[in-house]
Amino acid sequence: MITIISYIYKYLILIVVCLSFTNLLGQQSEIQLGNEYVQKGEKEKAYQTFKALTKDQTNLLQIYPSFFNLLVDMAKYREATDLSERLAKSNLANPTFLLDQAYVLLKQGKLEDAEKKFFEIIKTRAEDQYQIRLIADYFLNRRLPAYAVATYREGRKRTQIFALYALELANALRAMGKTTEMVDEYLLYVTQTPSNIGYIKNVLQMFLTTSEDQDALQQSLLSRIQSNPDSDVFADLLIWTYIQKKDFYGAAIQSKAYDRRFSGGNPVKTFELAQIAFNNRDFQTAQSCYRFITNGYPNSDLFSPSALGYIKAMEEQVVRVSPVNKDSVALVINSYSGFSARFPTNNNSYEAAISQARLYAFYLNRLDSASTLLNRLIINLRVPAPIKARAKLELGDIYLIRDEYWESALLYAQVEKMQKESPAGYEAKLRNARLSYFKGDFKLAEEQLDILKQATSREISNDAIDLSLRIKENTLTDTLGTALKIYSAAEMLIFQNRTEEATEVLDLMTQESRRKNFKKDASFLPKAKLVGLSLIEKGDSVTVKVSDNADLKPIQDDVFWLRAKIFRKRGDYEGAIRMLDKILKQHCADVWCDDAVFMTAEIYERDLKNPDKAMEWYKELLTNHPGSVYAAEARKRFRLLRGDFVTPQETLN
Numbered sequence: 226m227i228t229i230i231s232y233i234y235k236y237l238i239l240i241v242v243c244l245s246f247t248n249l250l251g252q253q254s255e256i257q258l259g260n261e262y263v264q265k266g267e268k269e270k271a272y273q274t275f276k277a278l279t280k281d282q283t284n285l286l287q288i289y290p291s292f293f294n295l296l297v298d299m300a301k302y303r304e305a306t307d308l309s310e311r312l313a314k315s316n317l318a319n320p321t322f323l324l325d326q327a328y329v330l331l332k333q334g335k336l337e338d339a340e341k342k343f344f345e346i347i348k349t350r351a352e353d354q355y356q357i358r359l360i361a362d363y364f365l366n367r368r369l370p371a372y373a374v375a376t377y378r379e380g381r382k383r384t385q386i387f388a389l390y391a392l393e394l395a396n397a398l399r400a401m402g403k404t405t406e407m408v409d410e411y412l413l414y415v416t417q418t419p420s421n422i423g424y425i426k427n428v429l430q431m432f433l434t435t436s437e438d439q440d441a442l443q444q445s446l447l448s449r450i451q452s453n454p455d456s457d458v459f460a461d462l463l464i465w466t467y468i469q470k471k472d473f474y475g476a477a478i479q480s481k482a483y484d485r486r487f488s489g490g491n492p493v494k495t496f497e498l499a500q501i502a503f504n505n506r507d508f509q510t511a512q513s514c515y516r517f518i519t520n521g522y523p524n525s526d527l528f529s530p531s532a533l534g535y536i537k538a539m540e541e542q543v544v545r546v547s548p549v550n551k552d553s554v555a556l557v558i559n560s561y562s563g564f565s566a567r568f569p570t571n572n573n574s575y576e577a578a579i580s581q582a583r584l585y586a587f588y589l590n591r592l593d594s595a596s597t598l599l600n601r602l603i604i605n606l607r608v609p610a611p612i613k614a615r616a617k618l619e620l621g622d623i624y625l626i627r628d629e630y631w632e633s634a635l636l637y638a639q640v641e642k643m644q645k646e647s648p649a650g651y652e653a654k655l656r657n658a659r660l661s662y663f664k665g666d667f668k669l670a671e672e673q674l675d676i677l678k679q680a681t682s683r684e685i686s687n688d689a690i691d692l693s694l695r696i697k698e699n700t701l702t703d704t705l706g707t708a709l710k711i712y713s714a715a716e717m718l719i720f721q722n723r724t725e726e727a728t729e730v731l732d733l734m735t736q737e738s739r740r741k742n743f744k745k746d747a748s749f750l751p752k753a754k755l756v757g758l759s760l761i762e763k764g765d766s767v768t769v770k771v772s773d774n775a776d777l778k779p780i781q782d783d784v785f786w787l788r789a790k791i792f793r794k795r796g797d798y799e800g801a802i803r804m805l806d807k808i809l810k811q812h813c814a815d816v817w818c819d820d821a822v823f824m825t826a827e828i829y830e831r832d833l834k835n836p837d838k839a840m841e842w843y844k845e846l847l848t849n850h851p852g853s854v855y856a857a858e859a860r861k862r863f864r865l866l867r868g869d870f871v872t873p874q875e876t877l878n
Contacts, residue, residue: 255274255277255278256278256284256287256288258274259271259274259275259278259288259291259292260291262274263291263295268295268298268299271291271295272295272296272299272301275288275291275292275295279292279308285308285311285312286312289308289312292308293305293308293309293325296308297328297329297332302329302332302333305325305329306326306329309322309323309325309326309329310322310326313326319359320346320350320356320359320360320363321359321363323342323346324343324346324360324363326342327339327342327343327346328367330342343372344375344379346360347360347375347376347379348379351379351380351382351383351384352380352383352384354380354384354389357376357377357379357380357390358390358393360376361373361376361377361390361393361397364376365397365400370397370398370400370401371401373393373397373400374394374397374398374401377390377393377394377397378394381394387413388413388414388416388417391410391411391413391414391417392410392411392414394410395407395408395410395411395414395428398410399432404432404433404438404441405441405445407432408429408433408441408442408445409445411425411428411429412425412445412446412449412459412462415458415462416456416458416459419457419458422458422461422462425462426462426465429442430469436470439466439469439470442466443463443466443467443470446459446462446463446466447463450463454486457483457486457487460479460482460483460486460487461483461494463479464476464479464480464483464494464498467479468498468501470861471505471857471858471860471861472861473498473501473502473505473507473510473511474507474510476498476501476502476510477495477498477502477510477513477514477517480494480495480497480498480514481495481514481517483495490522490524490525491522491525491526491527492517492518492521492522492525492527493527495514495517495518496514496515496518496527496530496531498510498514499511499514499515499518499531499534500534502514503534503537503538503541505858506541506858508538508539508541508542509538509542511534511538512535512538512539512542514531515531515532515534515535515538516535518531519531519532519535529568529571529573530573532564532567532573533564533573533576533577536557536560536561536564536577536580537580539557539560540557540580540584543556543557544584544588546831547793547794547795547796547798547832548794548795548796549588551588551589554584554588554589555589557584558581558584558585558589561577561578561580561581561584562577562581564577565577565578565581570607572609572612575602575608575609575612575616576612578598578599578601578602578616579598579599579602579612579615579616579619581598582594582595582596582598582599582616582619582623583595583619585598586619586622586623586626587626587722590722592623592626592627595619595623596620596623599616599617599619599620599623600620602616603616603617603620610643610644611644611647611649613643614640614643614644614649614650614653615649617636617637617639617640618636618637618640618649618652618653618656620636621633621634621635621636621637621640621656622656624636625660625663625717625720625721626720626721626722628721630660630664633656633660634657634660637653637654637656637657637660638653638657639653640652640653641653641654641657648685651677651685652685654673654676654677655673655674655677655685655688655689657673658670658673658674658677658689658692659692661673662692662696662713663713663714663716663717663720664713665706665709665710665713665714667696667700667706667709670692670696671693671696671697674689674690674692674693674696675693677689678690678693694816695709695783696709698779699712699779699780699783701779702776702779703775703776703779705775707758707771707772707774707775708734708775708776708777708779708780709780711730711731711733711734711758711771712731712734712780712783712784712787714730715727715730715731715787716787718730719787719790719791724791724794724795727787727791728788728791729741729743731784731787731788733758733769733771734771734777734780734781734784735781735784739770739771739772739773739775739777740768740769740770740771741768741769742766742767742768742769743766743767743768743769744765744766744767758770758771758772759772781811781812782808782811782812782815782816782817783817785804785805785807785808785811785812785817786804786805786808786817786820786821788800788804789801789802789804789805789808789821789824792804793824793828793832796832798828798832798833801824801828802825802828805821805824805825806825808821809821809822809825818850819846819850819853819854819855820855822842822845822846822849822850822853822855823842823846823853823855823858823859825842826839826841826842826843826845826846826859826862827839829842830862830866836866839862839866840863840866840867843859843860843862843863843866844863846859847859847860847863
């Protein structure tokens with residue numbers, strides 16, 4: 226008998242559980258349905274669904290956010306308040322329901338009553354940091370950032386912790402558009418947590434987008450440094466602001482001051498700035514920074530890389546002047562030689578030897594001297610593998626200058642095999658693709674370039690994409706690639722420093738007759754066979770003729786660009802400007818347009834020493850090509866010429 230009763234009891238319990246579970250599933254289904262009605266904008270259906278669910282007290286917390294917002298949206302303010310009051314009584318620790326009651330008043334236009342209630346809630350919980358953050362988050366979610374700011378400030382006032390909520394306040398002030406106050410809070414935050422300075426730099430970079438904002442930050446930091454001279458955080462941020470504005474001269478002054486005060490004999494800031502200035506082609510500032518280290522920190526680990534960096538910056542200044550002065554090149558070579566003699570077993574001396582070899586090969590045409598230096602590195606057992614790889618790449622280029630294509634390809638392939646998945650390996654593949662391009666084997670070049678488009682190095686990837694696009698664009702209609710073969714042959718001659726011959730080759734692409742006479746012993750003629758042109762020998766001359774079927778028009782902008790570079794390299798600046806003007810007038814829809822504007826400005830600034838004309842062209846680029854990769858550099862140079870920065874002629878020591 227007892228056993229039967231026990232079974233019946235268990236059976237009844239099971240029925241109750243099943244019914245409860247079924248009921249729960251039904252309620253969940255109704256809650257989901259109500260939310261779907263809200264999403265679809267079917268407010269009345271959503272209202273009726275949620276209204277029915279409120280009869281069961283257990284549903285209130287689940288439906289509250291959606292139902293409350295729906296009631297406010299439908300202007301059912303009395304019901305919204307009643308709903309909040311019901312939950313506030315049983316959830317005293319959660320300020321949301323009290324805040325919602327005040328929010329209803331705000332939506333009704335009862336601003337004074339709403340604010341009174343808001344501030345009552347804030348003040349009663351101001352000493353509890355968790356509650357303050359909950360309240361402030363509520364206001365931010367309701368898009369009421371001014372009340373969030375007031376909440377944090379009341380919490381700070383009550384706790385008497387002056388830096389409390391600094392980061393939260395900064396974010397709330399940003400939402401209000403109060404940039405100056407926002408910056409003050411970010412700076413307050415970073416003084417308390419200096420390890421997060423990288424995060425603050427990222428935030429400031431994201432939100433201080435105008436030059437006015439950056440100038441204001443700079444002035445604020447200068448003022449703070451005067452008041453807090455022992456704060457390395459403010460000094461660090463000040464250097465960063467100068468770098469953001471590409472005012473490397475100003476950054477150098479601050480970096481040196483920072484290292485004198487805070488470096489402890491290891492001038493890292495100035496060294497980092499030197500590298501940044503170098504990469505941004507401000508070689509004068511880079512030299513000044515390197516000189517500061519070599520003069521003041523002879524025992525630092527940064528001494529030898531700084532001594533080498535100084536010579537590299539000197540080299541860049543020499544080779545970027547057109548035409549290049551060979552005596553200046555020889556002076557740089559001697560500096561590299563002296564460096565290597567001083568640090569014979571240092572890896573930096575191997576770097577110096579590679580740079581020295583390039584100067585011998587490309588500017589003095591002393592190919593044997595260059596090859597000797599590079600071969601010494603390659604056979605030296607002490608030289609690390611990555612440096613040997615670079616030496617082989619440079620030696621491959623020298624073989625290319627000599628027209629020994631097989632030797633070039635062999636060296637590039639060796640490096641590619643030695644340094645797989647490394648920058649040197651990708652560079653080797655790029656140079657092999659370039660060699661295929663120079664020889665007119667565009668199909669092979671494209672296959673090699675397709676792999677390089679995914680290279681980890683952005684520079685290599687971009688170079689691969691640019692060359693691949695040039696091949697595709699100029700073989701689209703001219704499937705034989707005749708025009709591109711002529712152009713690539715001219716590019717190879719320029720690479721070999723044979724600009725006179727390159728000019729003659731380019732003449733084939735601009736003369737209406739599509740033919741040109743060359744001397745029988747002209748060194749271009751073997752390349753003419755490579756590019757598939759017809760050669761007609763007559764006496765001591767050879768006539769090279771381009772097929773009438775070859776479409777030369779699509780590549781004309783490239784021809785003008787290459788001619789401009791040749792003219793500038795020779796020192797014929799007016800000729801270069803004429804070619805650039807042809808691009809701007811005839812081909813401004815093509816890829817070289819912003820390049821042409823920037824080079825024109827650069828020629829006026831650096832070669833013709835005409836700052837007024839240079840400013841006109843930099844302004845032209847900023848106005849009509851704001852998305853150009855040259856925009857930031859153009860803006861910096863425009864401001865420099867206008868006198869916004871201290872002139873670089875002043876001492877940086």
